[in-house]
Amino acid sequence: MNDKRLIVALDVATMAKARALVDELGDSVTYYKVGMELFYSVGGEIVRFLRNAGKEVFLDLKLHDIPNTVAQGTARLTRLGASILNVHAAGGRTMMRAAAIAVTDAATTLGIAKPKLIAITILTSMDREEWTHMHPGSDIAGQVQLLARMAQEAGLDGVVASPQEAGKIRAVCGQDFLIVTPGIRPQGAALNDQSRTATPEFALSQGADYIVVGRPITKADNPREAAEQILQEMRRSQ
Numbered sequence: 001m002n003d004k005r006l007i008v009a010l011d012v013a014t015m016a017k018a019r020a021l022v023d024e025l026g027d028s029v030t031y032y033k034v035g036m037e038l039f040y041s042v043g044g045e046i047v048r049f050l051r052n053a054g055k056e057v058f059l060d061l062k063l064h065d066i067p068n069t070v071a072q073g074t075a076r077l078t079r080l081g082a083s084i085l086n087v088h089a090a091g092g093r094t095m096m097r098a099a100a101i102a103v104t105d106a107a108t109t110l111g112i113a114k115p116k117l118i119a120i121t122i123l124t125s126m127d128r129e130e131w132t133h134m135h136p137g138s139d140i141a142g143q144v145q146l147l148a149r150m151a152q153e154a155g156l157d158g159v160v161a162s163p164q165e166a167g168k169i170r171a172v173c174g175q176d177f178l179i180v181t182p183g184i185r186p187q188g189a190a191l192n193d194q195s196r197t198a199t200p201e202f203a204l205s206q207g208a209d210y211i212v213v214g215r216p217i218t219k220a221d222n223p224r225e226a227a228e229q230i231l232q233e234m235r236r237s238q
């Protein structure tokens with residue numbers, strides 16, 4: 001069984017561990033997310049390895065800096081051949097617009113397909129208490145909607161958000177806007193450092209295009225079996 005809507009977060013520190021997981025998950029997983037841990041350890045080699053293995057890559061480096069720096073950074077990352085790149089919406093509309101233009105220009109110059117550029121709204125690890133402490137008087141869902149609209153207006157292809165806010169984003173941003181939801185936990189799974197979580201079934205029912213799952217698969221005693229169970233749940237929710 002396979003479902004391209006499942007993105008597995010390859011949060012390991014070495015090429016050997018990444019290869020072992022990709023081998024073990026085999027045909028059941030097509031889409032992998034490469035984040036800071038693995039990219040900072042092994043660099044672009046991991047993207048090339050996954051592409052050569054016929055996999056798609058979400059390169060999750062969460063750029064957040066002044067517009068010129070983010071534009072130059074995303075332009076360099078574009079050449080690696082990932083299907084999705086991301087920046088933090090909190091960097092602002094000007095930064096997001098600069099990144100969107102840089103990715104389009106870089107892809108055109110290289111003659112490759114333009115990767116989707118999406119924006120993190122509010123991290124799924126943030127709970128209401130911490131949020132209210134940092135932003136008194138503001139509510140998470142309202143802010144997520146605002147950031148998602150900002151990303152859309154800046155020309156981005158979509159957002160990363162909690163499944164708990166996916167439905168609200170769909171309502172304001174429409175159908176033609178990618179919603180990628182981490183913070184996925186099958187019923188009864190350990191939350192780890194996540195806060196605004198939901199099951200795969202709930203995320204898809206709220207309009208998520210992709211779900212991102214890390215530890216519930218990668219730290220399972222049997223990662224392949226854990227992935228297959230999630231794929232079954234995804235199929236039931238169709």
Ligand SMILES: O=C(O)c1cc(=O)[nH]c(=O)n1[C@@H]1O[C@H](COP(=O)(O)O)[C@@H](O)[C@H]1O
Nearest residue numbers: 009035060122123124160182183213214215
């Ligand atoms: O951008 C992301 O992918 C991301 C955004 C977010 O708000 N929350 C979040 O958990 N992530 C990533 O999604 C993955 C979730 O992993 P698990 O909590 O192990 O399932 C991690 O690699 C995070 O870096």
